[in-house]
Amino acid sequence: MAAQPSAKKQRTHPQYELLYHPGIPGRGEFVRLAFEAAGVAYTDTANEVKDGYSTVQQICMNKGTESADGNPPVFSPPALRVPGAGKDGKSALVIAQTPNILFYLGEKLGLVPEDDEPGRYHVQQVALTALDLNNEVHDTHHPIAVMKYYEDQKDEALKKSQDVRENRLPKFFSYFEKTLKFNEKASGGQGKYLVGDKLTYADTTVWQVLDGCMFAFPKEMETRKEEFSDLLVSFYDNIKQESGLKQYLTSKRRLPYSMGVFRHYPELDRQ
Amino acid sequence: MAAQPSAKKQRTHPQYELLYHPGIPGRGEFVRLAFEAAGVAYTDTANEVKDGYSTVQQICMNKGTESADGNPPVFSPPALRVPGAGKDGKSALVIAQTPNILFYLGEKLGLVPEDDEPGRYHVQQVALTALDLNNEVHDTHHPIAVMKYYEDQKDEALKKSQDVRENRLPKFFSYFEKTLKFNEKASGGQGKYLVGDKLTYADTTVWQVLDGCMFAFPKEMETRKEEFSDLLVSFYDNIKQESGLKQYLTSKRRLPYSMGVFRHYPELDRQ
Known part of the structure; x- marks a missing residue:
């Protein structure tokens, strides 16, 4: 479990789950930053839960025609799992595609202008x-x-x-x-x-x-x-x-860049 | 003006304007197909209005810090202009980025599942x-x-x-x-x-x-x-x-592929 809800966010949130590869910031980081900035708790499944990555693989990288909980398949991580937000109002919603996840969370986390x-x-x-x-x-x-x-x-x-x-x-x-x-x-x-x-x-x-x-x-x-x-x-x-970011960026939850989207090859930089 | 509203779509729509380069399907085509499928009228500014492309350039490719009507700048076409939908409820809304335009139009054009x-x-x-x-x-x-x-x-x-x-x-x-x-x-x-x-x-x-x-x-x-x-x-x-697509795809409004996103270079195809 990552950031705790801050005092100003009294709204009740579901226990959001970020489904992404472990050990790298990657595209999952855009979703992490949203949660951390909002001070809303989330589970970073692959990094925080025992055997979490097998859950991620099961939901986002399986060979079947469903992701999980009656949701359509996922092309690739990251995905967001939201307990109780599924079609029937009981099961979980699973959505993928980084900008889609951000748009979904934007209003719920207070990260867009209000009523606008x-x-x-x-x-x-x-x-x-x-x-x-x-x-x-x-x-x-x-x-x-x-x-x-x-x-x-x-x-x-x-x-x-x-x-x-x-x-x-x-x-x-x-x-x-x-x-x-x-x-x-x-x-x-x-x-x-x-x-x-x-x-x-x-x-x-x-x-x-x-x-x-x-x-x-x-x-x-x-x-x-x-x-x-x-x-x-x-x-x-x-x-x-x-506020939420300052704390996060110096925490252990902020993963170092390595061999993901952002890589430092000196020969690719300005010479 | 392109497709006319069909009988089943009685809802009143603003006169949507698609702002894109003239003469190619490109990324503008995703927006065109949405309108045509819904049977909702729109103006394809660069292709249908006299000096329309200079309007597109003025709004989407200018050097200033505003697109038009009090909206933020646009990185590149396509953009959508919606008269009366701006922040003050009177001026026009201008939004860019193909998936953003589609998400905006989805519910308004009836191209997403209802109440879902x-x-x-x-x-x-x-x-x-x-x-x-x-x-x-x-x-x-x-x-x-x-x-x-x-x-x-x-x-x-x-x-x-x-x-x-x-x-x-x-x-x-x-x-x-x-x-x-x-x-x-x-x-x-x-x-x-x-x-x-x-x-x-x-x-x-x-x-x-x-x-x-x-x-x-x-x-x-x-x-x-x-x-x-x-x-x-x-x-x-x-x-x-x-229905809406069948008619459109054989019309003159459907532009041929040429030197845009989709190009036919035989050497790049399977040999």
């Missing part, structure tokens, strides 16, 4: 764009085939990472900076929040991708700080200090 | 997975850099497309088939609908990706038909016959 339909869709718009960047960064070390070793696609990875660093990062960063600037007055400060006047999952999702890029491409990111200081300095540091 | 929260998220789960495949197919001809010519990354494209055809297509197709099989009883037939008992945007989105793959990789897809007949024969043909 446009705001909800703007949060999702920004989060989806950050997840697109996440995929592009993954492809810098696996541009040809996800099932092959990096070493077997290294020549292509050098080319791909150069393009992502030189062309794609600035394009995405410029978009996030414009979004911050658009929201500067509403959020009450420079580089504070991406949508509205409090933390949303757009902030946590963009932050995670930036943090991952800092691990993967430390030289590139250091060089970009001047050009994108609202995003890479103000915003990045602001979000890190948010 | 789990069903709505299952539709989005399947649609997001189809859009992931769409991106992977795009990368078969642009594995290194989206801004470079295909000819400048042809060696890498040959490797990437081989992996996508041999490993990724069957993985995705198998997932879609399992989803169809899971839903066989509820949908009332083999290979009928992916979620629930009537057409959803999961169906139109998966269908479009399959159709695009048939254009891009005709030999590969022909060979796969036996292995995945529920998906590539029953489902594919069923959806094509849906």
